[in-house]
Amino acid sequence: MNIYSDLLTKKELRNILKTQNQLLFQGDVLPFLNNLSSDPIFDLVVTSPPYNIGKSYESVQHLDDYFASQQKVIHAIDKQIKPSGAICWQVGNYIDKSNQSIYPLDFGFHEIFSNLGYILKNRIIWKFGHGMHARKRLSGRYETVLWYVKSNDYTFNLDAIRVPSKYPKKRYYKGPKKGEISSNPLGKNPEDVWEIPNVKGNHIEKTSHPCQFPVGLVERIILGMTNEGDVVFDPYMGVGSAGLAALLHKRKFIGTEIDKGYVNEALKRFKDFYNGSLKYRSHLKPIYDHKKSPLGDPNV
Ligand SMILES: C[S@@+](CC[C@H](N)C(=O)[O-])C[C@H]1O[C@@H](n2cnc3c(N)ncnc32)[C@H](O)[C@@H]1O
Known part of the structure; x- marks a missing residue:
C-alpha cells in the first residue's frame, strides 16, 4: 500500500484502482483534481471540509474568501462525478468572533451546489452527545450532512440501512391484512436525524485528529448511497x-489530505483493516444509556 504525492493522470489513477482498493494522496486536493481529465470517475464524494474555525490545520479566512476557495474545489469535484453520482457534504457552524453570531455553513454550501444544478435529497441532522458546554447560548449538539445527487438517476439502497422498527410486532388491526405483521421485517427507514456518537475522549476510533468522522456515520452513507465496487472520494480525508x-463494504476509495501526519495515520488504519485489527463502532450499535452508569446516579 502506497501514499502518492506526485500528481497522477486519470489513466494512472484508473490503473492503480484495478489492483488496489484504495489510493491515498498526500497533497492539496485542488491540483490533484485539476490534473485529471474530464471523464468522471467518482460515484460518491463524502467529506467534511475544513470549517474555517481555526483548527490546527486551517487558517481562518473571511467567509467570502472561504466560500470562494471551497467553490473552486467543488467545481473541480463536479467534473469528476458520474451522472448517477452523489455528494454528501458534512459541516457544522462557523462562529463570527466579532459578534459571536453563528453561521450554519450549509447555508453557503447550498448556494454553491444548487448553482451547479445539484438536487438536495436530504439535509441529514447528525446528532451527537459530547462537546463544549456553552454559557451564553444552547450547547451545540448537531451538525448536518447535505446529500446531493447530480440527477434523479441515483443510488438509494434503503434496505441496506434500515434500523430496528419501534414496534416490530405491531399488526394490522383492520382491513384485508388484519392480524398480519404491519412493520417491515427488515426494519424501518433510518429517517433524517441520525444519532451517532462523535469521536471524542475514549471513543474506540480516537486518533490524533481533532475532528475525525465516526466510521459509522460514513458507513450508513456508503451503504445507502453506493453499490459494491463503486468509487468513493474524500477530498479532505x-x-x-x-x-x-x-473498504468495510467493498467499495473503492480515493482520498486526498494535505497533512503528512494524518495521511500516515490513515495508512496505519488501512493496514489495521487488512490485518483484521481495526477497531470501529458500527452505525447499528445502540447508543449507550448513560443512566445505566453509576456516574449517572445522582445518589452515588
Ligand atoms: C474536518 S477535517 C476531515 C477529517 C476526516 N473526515 C477524518 O475522518 O479524519 C478536514 C481535513 O482537511 C485537510 N485539508 C485542509 N486543506 C486541505 C487541502 N487543500 N487539500 C487536502 N486536504 C486539506 C485538513 O488537514 C484536515 O485533516
Whole structure:
C-alpha cells in the first residue's frame, strides 16, 4: 500500500484502482483534481471540509474568501462525478468572533451546489452527545450532512440501512391484512436525524485528529448511497475514516489530505483493516444509556 504525492493522470489513477482498493494522496486536493481529465470517475464524494474555525490545520479566512476557495474545489469535484453520482457534504457552524453570531455553513454550501444544478435529497441532522458546554447560548449538539445527487438517476439502497422498527410486532388491526405483521421485517427507514456518537475522549476510533468522522456515520452513507465496487472520494480525508467505511463494504476509495501526519495515520488504519485489527463502532450499535452508569446516579 502506497501514499502518492506526485500528481497522477486519470489513466494512472484508473490503473492503480484495478489492483488496489484504495489510493491515498498526500497533497492539496485542488491540483490533484485539476490534473485529471474530464471523464468522471467518482460515484460518491463524502467529506467534511475544513470549517474555517481555526483548527490546527486551517487558517481562518473571511467567509467570502472561504466560500470562494471551497467553490473552486467543488467545481473541480463536479467534473469528476458520474451522472448517477452523489455528494454528501458534512459541516457544522462557523462562529463570527466579532459578534459571536453563528453561521450554519450549509447555508453557503447550498448556494454553491444548487448553482451547479445539484438536487438536495436530504439535509441529514447528525446528532451527537459530547462537546463544549456553552454559557451564553444552547450547547451545540448537531451538525448536518447535505446529500446531493447530480440527477434523479441515483443510488438509494434503503434496505441496506434500515434500523430496528419501534414496534416490530405491531399488526394490522383492520382491513384485508388484519392480524398480519404491519412493520417491515427488515426494519424501518433510518429517517433524517441520525444519532451517532462523535469521536471524542475514549471513543474506540480516537486518533490524533481533532475532528475525525465516526466510521459509522460514513458507513450508513456508503451503504445507502453506493453499490459494491463503486468509487468513493474524500477530498479532505484526514485520518481516512471515510476510506475505512468504503473498504468495510467493498467499495473503492480515493482520498486526498494535505497533512503528512494524518495521511500516515490513515495508512496505519488501512493496514489495521487488512490485518483484521481495526477497531470501529458500527452505525447499528445502540447508543449507550448513560443512566445505566453509576456516574449517572445522582445518589452515588
Ligand atoms: C474536518 S477535517 C476531515 C477529517 C476526516 N473526515 C477524518 O475522518 O479524519 C478536514 C481535513 O482537511 C485537510 N485539508 C485542509 N486543506 C486541505 C487541502 N487543500 N487539500 C487536502 N486536504 C486539506 C485538513 O488537514 C484536515 O485533516
